[in-house]
Amino acid sequence: MHERARERFLTLAGRRVALPDPDDAFAWRILAEYGAVFVTMATPPPRIVFESPDAVDRFQEAVGRAEALFDGVPVVLQRPALAALLGAVDEARSLGLRVAPRGADAAARSWGDSEALWRGRVERACDHWNGCGLLSAAQAALLRGLGTTEQAAAVLDLERDGIWFSTYFDKSILHSVAAPGTSQHLSMLAFDVEDFANAELRGVLARHGWFQTVVSDLPHFTFLGHAEAELPDLGLRREVMDVSGEAYAFWVPAL
Ligand SMILES: [Zn+2]
DSSP, rough: HHHEEEHHHHHHHHSSOOOOOOOOOOHHHHHHHGGGGGGGSOOOOOSSSSSHHHHHHHHHHHHHOOEEEEEEEEEEHHHHHHHHHHHHHHHHHTTTTTOOSSSSTOOOOOOHHHHHHHHHHHHHHHHHHHHHHHHHHHHHHHHHHHHHHHHHHHHHHTTTTOOOTTSSSSOOHHHHHHHOOOOOTTTTTTBTTTTTOOOHHHHHHHTTTTTOSSSTTEEEEOOSOGGGGGGGGEEEEEEEETTTTTTEEEEEEEO
């Protein structure tokens, strides 16, 4: 069953993006962690990893940036993603709930925004692991000086030894902030929700095609646009995670 879902996901995603070379471990990892976005009803990113700030700008311009104000905060997304989110806002309001952005950068981001978040996380982790004696000053300096793609690959290598780069140094950085060029926020298909812990609100978002698709990134929702019942047929599988007694369901590629 799982094998068939895997084939289905790869066939579907492969129609929309060039699948990575077999030996490109980084791209396969990104596809496994963030690849649900490739079954979106809107426009998926053109590549697994955007290659440059220009590539992000060109994609965002070609697809078109749609904007709405949420209590004065501008929210920019692809048009179908924003329309669905506004549908969720209305339904939530009728239930006495609120779909509010989590911060000023909850929706679309530029390469620069995304890279700054990543670099900040890497800097903190370098300090932390250097302080613990698990990363020498020379190693930390080397890591800091790497270009973005090489740095991302090096960070994931260190994580295989339990040197984690997330906010609390307890899990992969990919569940906390995206590597440069890989964020679903660059594709304008992601929205970070303030009240993510409210199960009823998560249900409203799901009914409007917005799902959690990055394991353990709790505020992060992705516009897939499909009914939840259709997701297994698209090659996604449901991963449930318990956080402080609350069960969260993430839809991830069945890879
Ligand atoms: Zn996010």
